[in-house]
Amino acid sequence: MHSAIANPQADQAQQHEHVSLPQHRHHFATPEQQREAGSFGMWLFLLTEIMFFGGLFFAYLLFRNWYYDAFVTASNQLSVPLGAVNTAILITSGFFMALAVWAAEVRKKNLLVLFLVLTTLLGFAFLGIKADEYHEKYEKHHIPGASFDTSQFINPAAYGLSEKPLAPDAAQKTQLFFFLYFAMTGMHALHMVLGLGILFWLMIRAQRGDFSSGYVAPIENFGLYWHFVDIVWIFLFPLLYLINRHPLAH
Amino acid sequence: MSAPSNTILNLPDQSTAQLPRRNFINAEHGLLSWLFTSDHKRIAILYLISITFFFFIGGAFAGLIRLELLTPQPDLVSSDTYNKFFTMHGIIMIFLFLVPSVPATLGNFLIPMMIGARDLAFPKINLLSWYLYVIGGTLTLTALVLGGVDTGWTFTAPLSTHYLNTHVITTAFAIFVAGFSSVFTGLNFIVTIHRMRCPGMTWFRMPLFVWAHYAASILMVLGTPVLAIAMILIVLERLVGIGVFDPTKGGDPLLFQHLFWFYSHPAVYIMILPGMGVISEVVSTFSRKRIFGYTAVAFSSVAIALFGFFVWEHHMFIMGVSNYSALIFSLLTMLVAVPSAIKIFNWCFTLQMGSITFETPMLYAFGFMGLFTIGGLTGVFLGSLGMDIQLTETYFIVAHFHFVMVGGMLMAFLAGVHFWWPKMTGRMYPESLSKLAAVVTFIGFILTFMPQFVLGYLGMPRRYHAYPPEFQVLNVLSTAGATILGIGYLMPMIYLAWSLKYGAIAGNNPWQATGLEWQTQSPPLTENFTEIPIMDHEAYDYDWLEHKTADEVTHVA
Amino acid sequence: MAHEPQHEQHYHDAANVTNPEHASHHIVTPRVYAAVFATLLACTALTVFAADINLGVFNPIIALAIASFKGVIVILFFMHVKYQSRLIKVTVGAGFFMFLVLVTMTLSDYISRAWGLW
Numbered sequence A: 001m002h003s004a005i006a007n008p009q010a011d012q013a014q015q016h017e018h019v020s021l022p023q024h025r026h027h028f029a030t031p032e033q034q035r036e037a038g039s040f041g042m043w044l045f046l047l048t049e050i051m052f053f054g055g056l057f058f059a060y061l062l063f064r065n066w067y068y069d070a071f072v073t074a075s076n077q078l079s080v081p082l083g084a085v086n087t088a089i090l091i092t093s094g095f096f097m098a099l100a101v102w103a104a105e106v107r108k109k110n111l112l113v114l115f116l117v118l119t120t121l122l123g124f125a126f127l128g129i130k131a132d133e134y135h136e137k138y139e140k141h142h143i144p145g146a147s148f149d150t151s152q153f154i155n156p157a158a159y160g161l162s163e164k165p166l167a168p169d170a171a172q173k174t175q176l177f178f179f180l181y182f183a184m185t186g187m188h189a190l191h192m193v194l195g196l197g198i199l200f201w202l203m204i205r206a207q208r209g210d211f212s213s214g215y216v217a218p219i220e221n222f223g224l225y226w227h228f229v230d231i232v233w234i235f236l237f238p239l240l241y242l243i244n245r246h247p248l249a250h
Numbered sequence B: 001m002s003a004p005s006n007t008i009l010n011l012p013d014q015s016t017a018q019l020p021r022r023n024f025i026n027a028e029h030g031l032l033s034w035l036f037t038s039d040h041k042r043i044a045i046l047y048l049i050s051i052t053f054f055f056f057i058g059g060a061f062a063g064l065i066r067l068e069l070l071t072p073q074p075d076l077v078s079s080d081t082y083n084k085f086f087t088m089h090g091i092i093m094i095f096l097f098l099v100p101s102v103p104a105t106l107g108n109f110l111i112p113m114m115i116g117a118r119d120l121a122f123p124k125i126n127l128l129s130w131y132l133y134v135i136g137g138t139l140t141l142t143a144l145v146l147g148g149v150d151t152g153w154t155f156t157a158p159l160s161t162h163y164l165n166t167h168v169i170t171t172a173f174a175i176f177v178a179g180f181s182s183v184f185t186g187l188n189f190i191v192t193i194h195r196m197r198c199p200g201m202t203w204f205r206m207p208l209f210v211w212a213h214y215a216a217s218i219l220m221v222l223g224t225p226v227l228a229i230a231m232i233l234i235v236l237e238r239l240v241g242i243g244v245f246d247p248t249k250g251g252d253p254l255l256f257q258h259l260f261w262f263y264s265h266p267a268v269y270i271m272i273l274p275g276m277g278v279i280s281e282v283v284s285t286f287s288r289k290r291i292f293g294y295t296a297v298a299f300s301s302v303a304i305a306l307f308g309f310f311v312w313e314h315h316m317f318i319m320g321v322s323n324y325s326a327l328i329f330s331l332l333t334m335l336v337a338v339p340s341a342i343k344i345f346n347w348c349f350t351l352q353m354g355s356i357t358f359e360t361p362m363l364y365a366f367g368f369m370g371l372f373t374i375g376g377l378t379g380v381f382l383g384s385l386g387m388d389i390q391l392t393e394t395y396f397i398v399a400h401f402h403f404v405m406v407g408g409m410l411m412a413f414l415a416g417v418h419f420w421w422p423k424m425t426g427r428m429y430p431e432s433l434s435k436l437a438a439v440v441t442f443i444g445f446i447l448t449f450m451p452q453f454v455l456g457y458l459g460m461p462r463r464y465h466a467y468p469p470e471f472q473v474l475n476v477l478s479t480a481g482a483t484i485l486g487i488g489y490l491m492p493m494i495y496l497a498w499s500l501k502y503g504a505i506a507g508n509n510p511w512q513a514t515g516l517e518w519q520t521q522s523p524p525l526t527e528n529f530t531e532i533p534i535m536d537h538e539a540y541d542y543d544w545l546e547h548k549t550a551d552e553v554t555h556v557a
Numbered sequence C: 001m002a003h004e005p006q007h008e009q010h011y012h013d014a015a016n017v018t019n020p021e022h023a024s025h026h027i028v029t030p031r032v033y034a035a036v037f038a039t040l041l042a043c044t045a046l047t048v049f050a051a052d053i054n055l056g057v058f059n060p061i062i063a064l065a066i067a068s069f070k071g072v073i074v075i076l077f078f079m080h081v082k083y084q085s086r087l088i089k090v091t092v093g094a095g096f097f098m099f100l101v102l103v104t105m106t107l108s109d110y111i112s113r114a115w116g117l118w
Helices: A007-018 A031-066 A068-075 A080-105 A109-139 A168-172 A174-207 A217-241 B031-035 B040-068 B079-114 B123-146 B159-163 B168-195 B208-240 B253-287 B294-310 B323-351 B360-383 B385-391 B395-425 B431-458 B469-502 B542-551 C004-011 C030-051 C058-078 C086-113
Strands: none
Touching: A031 A068, A031 A174, A031 A217, A031 B168, A031 B208, A031 B253, A031 C086, A068 A168, A068 A174, A080 A109, A080 A217, A080 C030, A080 C058, A109 A174, A168 A174, A174 A217, A174 B208, A217 C030, A217 C058, B031 B040, B040 B079, B040 B123, B040 B395, B040 B469, B079 B123, B079 B168, B079 B208, B079 B253, B079 B395, B123 B168, B159 B168, B159 B208, B168 B208, B208 B253, B208 B294, B208 C086, B253 B294, B253 B323, B253 B360, B253 B395, B253 C086, B294 B323, B294 C086, B323 B360, B323 B385, B323 C086, B360 B385, B360 B395, B360 B431, B395 B431, B395 B469, B431 B469, C030 C058
16 A cells, blocks of 8 residues: 555564454554444444435425325335335345354355355345336336326226325325325435445455454444444335325225 | 743744655656645645636636626626526536535645644545546536536526426536535545544544534435435426426425435535634634633534534425424524534633734634624524525625625635645745735625615515615625636735735744644645654644743754 | 564453454354244235224334334344444444434425425
8 A cells, every 4th residue: 555665664564463354554653443343434434325315314304294094095006015024035135244244254155155145035036126126117108207006096996096095186195105205215226236236246255255253343334234224214114115105994 | 721821933944944855746757747746735735726716717706796796787797697697696606616625625635634644544536536536527627618507506496397497407517516515524524534544633633624514414424315316306397397396297396406405505505614624723823822622622523513404394384385384494504503603602711811813814714703702693693584584685695695605604715725724735824914905804794784684684585686776786796806806816816825925934833832733844745744743732732832842953854 | 572462462452352352253053044044934924914904093103014024133143243342233223323313404494385285
């Protein structure tokens, strides 16, 4: 990193000879300090993520209260089985990620790689189902924008739905629901895509044996990120899919 | 300390001082060694160059605005062009200059040295932060070159989403990216301050500069993402047109205001807190006294950061928010005045009975204390509901925030740059010229913005390029002041550049200051310390410094 | 380098061991992970089940309560916060606190803007 080393720094390099790990960065006094700094930094990053999603969650809260009926009707267009299965898939993916951290901590290289692969596969499964749901919305013209179609909400009986019919201007508000649905799940999916990219890089390095000799910080910190993405979905699922599944009784 | 009667510039170690053979500047050579550096000091220099560049672009727009306002008639530019001018002025000055100004340059350079660390906790993220800043800046310039944007720096919806056809998306994206640069800087500082302090460096031995940056970093980390999501929603609203912010479609424009000001009010403290940190260092050093009420000043920084999150609605009093809610926010706004006043009072008590010398940084610091006090007190006017309805959206508010941001923050920034210039470059700036610059800046500033208070009180609205003829005298005064102010800002630029080659050699500690950063060579080594220091005294302990220098054999690294 | 051991001591002295910012590395066992995993799956089933019963205003409250419970156990066990230093715990708390500030302070406007109608 610093190609030209001054004499005092050469001294410094010798001082740090006791550090065995090649990953140890020399501006940290001890590997312990480095590990704690990394994990703390990751947590602070997740804090920014909480606030980032927080703005969207607040927008959801506001419009859900303002346009409750429209939100209920629109929400009932989402498939609960697909949502529930996706929740289970994501939780399982998180479980394997947690096991991957454990495998790295106990230095079992093959298990670590296996768990990372499983985490990745389930991540892709989640995105696959999500893509299928998006496609269905596209076919039903439920993607907000010029082609958005409210007829299904104004006259649900014609579509064989047992929903409360909405007045045209109320039905227009379903577009807000779908906008928030796409914004929130889309932002969540974007985080997953980024996570999957990092997972590939981690898998390659794990296969090389980088994380099975006591250096687990990247696995741990990525685990924090992956679990955070999980938590966002844990809240998105009931808020978007389960607003009120019995509108006529309401 | 035996009371120093003369100016401390003539301390003995300086006459024999030489530039150290090895330092972070000549440790590596070539442009790439700078662009791929992970040294916090080099990144700070990169930041210093880039924010100076953007400062002068933003300043050019300020000049154009003042030029247009020289006459009551709209004769220089059309109203649309004028809108683009003040928008660019605001966006560049706030997001590309004020927010990163002290933290990313001085903070980046000094925090690791002040707490006895070799670098920030995440050097590569620090570099990434600078690249994000450059990308954000480039995008802003792109929007400017493509034809500009005229939303005002506040991006007020639905104006920005429905009624304008300028480059809102590019600019919003630029701010999104620049915001991440700020998040990474803040994150790095918090981790560094928690984890990298040298042995003996307890929380209450840290310089107040570090405390102020710690508080500002909390704001950066917690506030900026909300701005990011607000910007994303603006972009999506423009692209798809759903109506989250469009009342005709069921949305609420005030939702944007809430999200925007949830960041942008704390952002004011992101800008001012690091400046307050600089003032604490300067005031203590040039009074040769420990800061009066160190603990109170330290906690007041944190209190400002905390209270700062509870007051944002005072930007929205006339926008149709609930009266009850406005009442609460108005009261909470008054609370922020308390920790700010604590700081001002404690600086004054530090000066009391101190051995004050009037070096350039101290002149700027005095400028800060006076101007910030006026800016802060007029802020209390604006925070009270009735006054706000009268004064908001007039030149009164323009004058108010320029007193805080330019009179406060920019003075603090210049104080800091002059104060640590010997440390950063190893050379002194020319003292008499810089004193002249400080005075010119102060006079120019007062002349520019004092008339604007009167203009606002008389009812001249902001953001118009024409005005009734009776306001002309005050506007001409203001424009004349801006010219002087411009000269005041160009002078440091020139003589500081000159001093890089011809300035007197500074030596390790030209000000006889107590911070750890002054106990190393100037400019410092790549990893700051040959061995990690052990902090065995309190902050601002001038007795310790006196004995240290008495016992120490002077040596040149 | 004779002074090196001294430096080591400073990072591991008594003050640092009791330092609230410092926690020893704790390895969570797969057994704990499995228990948490099972709880999460059960809660998912429960939340779907609860949504199908008409409980009026309690439906969203129960759904959010379950989601929060799931979130908390993920944070405590999967994300190891239970075994972390006080600093990390405070950090996590600060994140949710600020989110609540954003929500409640903004709601103070929306709720009181039109009493009872919002």
